[in-house]
Amino acid sequence: MSRPPIHLITTPKAWAVYIAPVRLEIVESMRMVAPCSIAELAAATDRPADTLYRHIEKLRKVGVVVEAGVRRTGKRFEQVFDLAGDDFRPQLRDSSARTANKMFELSTRSIAKILLRTTRDAAAADQIVYGPEERNASVKFEHAWLTPEEFAQLRELFVGVKRFMDARKGRREGRLYLAAFAAVPVHRKRSARAVAEGRAASARRPVAEGAVREKAAGGKRASSGERAVPVRKPQRKT
Numbered sequence: 001m002s003r004p005p006i007h008l009i010t011t012p013k014a015w016a017v018y019i020a021p022v023r024l025e026i027v028e029s030m031r032m033v034a035p036c037s038i039a040e041l042a043a044a045t046d047r048p049a050d051t052l053y054r055h056i057e058k059l060r061k062v063g064v065v066v067e068a069g070v071r072r073t074g075k076r077f078e079q080v081f082d083l084a085g086d087d088f089r090p091q092l093r094d095s096s097a098r099t100a101n102k103m104f105e106l107s108t109r110s111i112a113k114i115l116l117r118t119t120r121d122a123a124a125a126d127q128i129v130y131g132p133e134e135r136n137a138s139v140k141f142e143h144a145w146l147t148p149e150e151f152a153q154l155r156e157l158f159v160g161v162k163r164f165m166d167a168r169k170g171r172r173e174g175r176l177y178l179a180a181f182a183a184v185p186v187h188r189k190r191s192a193r194a195v196a197e198g199r200a201a202s203a204r205r206p207v208a209e210g211a212v213r214e215k216a217a218g219g220k221r222a223s224s225g226e227r228a229v230p231v232r233k234p235q236r237k238t
Contacts, residue, residue, distance in 0.1 A: 015103055108184070
């Protein structure tokens, strides 16, 4: 049975279930091996089979995973599971900016956790080759000012990388790789604080000017840099 190319996820709760690090890895593995049994999925994810059932059930409840029948393996029958689509995208009913920002931040955090864990495990096993002549891993970090049109070009490059990876999911040649990429607008907190402080100073300025006028109307008073000296009245002699 062919899967639709895109399955839309319409609620923040369902997206949170799907994007959790372990379940996102399960779905990505199923994109390569499904329809599959729990035993096959355990082999693909290198996880114990008994730890996968609860994750599959959660993914099934939000519509990401579907039951795809039962098949006989030796003397027993096993349940087969498939994905509701080849890929998943959010299309939330709540289209507020706050919800969209929280969803994107949650997605980035989940993908970053997977990337960090994968890198840590590969490095601990001495599997990363990063020499001047030969490399089997790559990591980049760049800043640049981009117009909306240039960001669209960058995003299209990311889509090209995704197509490249998707085209190689059904084969078992070479070794398994993880590719993660992101581009987000930079928000400088100090700049934002300076703007806020400038607005607060503007709001306080009329009060300060009023205080200056009050001092001028009251005659001679101590300036801001001087210390007031009390004047003592002379005592009468009795």
